[in-house]
Amino acid sequence: MDDMDRSILTVLERHGRISNNELAARVGLSPSPCLRRVRNLEESGVILGYRAVIDPTAVGRGLRVLAGVRLTRHTRAHVTAFEDGVMALPGVTACHHITGSIDYLVQVEVADLAAYEDFHANQLAALPGIATVNSFVIMKTLETPS
Structure with a gap:
């Protein structure tokens, strides 16, 4: 895991439903490499899942x-x-x-x-x-x- 992966995780921790295009823009990547990194983080078990936070x-x-x-x-x-x-x-x-x-x-x-x-x-x-x-x-x- 490198600094770019950590940046992606920081954004996803707070904005789990963010679009890939918006995520890519926030971390300074183009959409395709950003999506590849997110999928790698999911497949390697770093990202365990996504959930709704209910009141x-x-x-x-x-x-x-x-x-x-x-x-x-x-x-x-x-x-x-x-x-x-x-x-x-x-x-x-x-x-x-x-x-x-x-x-x-x-x-x-x-x-x-x-x-x-x-x-x-x-x-x-x-x-x-x-x-x-x-x-x-x-x-x-x-x-x-x-």
């Missing part, structure tokens, strides 16, 4: 919570069971295995606090091997401009 509030998931989960045991079987189980739960948008006093940060989007209470008590805490769950309600998210 959670618009689809009834206005409450976002980070749940810090600590497991009781850290054997491969326990970790795999937790990871498979948590990713199958509705409302989970991401799960991050982290270092520190907790093992995972689970990102959850639900309608409201009552929905999170139900999720916490009846789904997340019901997974085997969980020692503790600490919940952090997201009040505001700052993101880089798109």
